[in-house]
Amino acid sequence: MNYFFNPELDQNSKKFSFSPEESRHIAKVLRKREGDEILVTNGKGILFHCQLIQADPKNCMAEVQEIRKNHPKMYSxxxxxxxxxxxxxxxxxxxxxxxxxxxxxxxxxxxxxxxxxxxxxxxxxxxxxxxxxxxxxxxxxxxxxxxxxxxxxxxxxxxxxxxxxxxxxxxxxxxxxxxxxxxxxxxxxxxxxxxxxxxxxxxxxxxxxxxxxxxxxxxxxxxxxxxxxxxxxxx
Incomplete structure (x- = not known):
């Protein structure tokens, strides 16, 4: 499954929209539809399991269903x-x-x-x-x-x-x-x-x-x- 990126998300996020670039990729390229499940990361170790509630090429929206937090590595x-x-x-x-x-x-x-x-x-x-x-x-x-x-x-x-x-x-x-x-x-x-x-x-x-x-x-x-x-x- 594809990952999508939204740096604004945190553990309190419920509903959110994607950037125009990500929206076009979701709706036009991947042809996702309302009700489809998607995975989104904020780049800070959290993976959001979401459901697409609006599949608009200019403004896709999703609702968070589950959150999975990954731990950073022991080294940098x-x-x-x-x-x-x-x-x-x-x-x-x-x-x-x-x-x-x-x-x-x-x-x-x-x-x-x-x-x-x-x-x-x-x-x-x-x-x-x-x-x-x-x-x-x-x-x-x-x-x-x-x-x-x-x-x-x-x-x-x-x-x-x-x-x-x-x-x-x-x-x-x-x-x-x-x-x-x-x-x-x-x-x-x-x-x-x-x-x-x-x-x-x-x-x-x-x-x-x-x-x-x-x-x-x-x-x-x-x-x-x-x-x-x-x-x-x-x-």
Whole structure:
């Protein structure tokens, strides 16, 4: 069954309407009718079992029949990733990371970044669609882009890692990750982090890690990191 999204819902919601975009998808694309059962999430862990009471392509309405609350994971994964030059590759990363299970994403602008700006509204839609498609009830938080330096100045959990391509002694990420611990991982641009950025991250307590022997694209490296953390916490 399809999931729909309405961020305004809470445990006290009884009747509600959908956005024009969701209404059209429900009534026109899926051809739902009054009386049909639908599942709606607010992206905050709650799944609403609802009955459609108005199937209007411009304004669908539903009534809540039952509420199921899901508990968040014992750990949190925050990926700080430099946006790729080609936007479709960054969108692909967002989609797949949402499906695998990421909690928070921050685009970081580095010295060698070729893309400096992003359309947050467009990227939010990618994440929302991926959440619904993968039947998840928690919407990952997508932060506004910040400079690499600004990101380092923020508060971060104990487990802090940076994945870079410089040749030095690095332990594999899978051997550094601890289950049920909050984690933040830095993934650089196509040209990698600069030496100054790497040194600055070390000063802030970030530990260098390896994602394997192959040289990976930015979006691939971010997904490998996401899948590795997810695997360690689900075995």
């Amino acid at each position: 994964l925050h990926l700080a990733v430099a946006p790729t030059k080609k936007l479709d590759r960054f969108q692909w990363f967002l989609e797949k990371a949402t499906e695998i299970g990421v909690n928070e994403i921050t685009p970081i602008i580095c010295e060698r970044s070729e893309r400096k700006t992003l359309s947050s509204s467009r990227l939010q839609r990618v994440i929302q669609e991926a959440m619904k498609q993968s039947l998840r009830t928690f919407l990952p938080k997508l932060n506004e882009p910040v400079s690499f330096t600004e990101f380092l100045e923020q508060q971060h959990p104990v487990l802090r890692f940076i994945a870079h391509c410089e040749k030095e002694e690095k332990m594999e990420l899978k051997r550094r990750v601890a289950a049920d611990k909050d984690i933040v991982i830095l993934i650089g641009p196509e040209g990698d982090f600069s030496q100054d950025e790497i040194a600055a991250s070390y000063d802030k307590g970030f530990i260098p890690v390896s994602l394997g022997e192959s040289r990976l694209r930015t979006e691939t490296a971010a997904l490998v990191a996401c899948a590795t953390v997810n695997l360690i916490n689900n075995t």
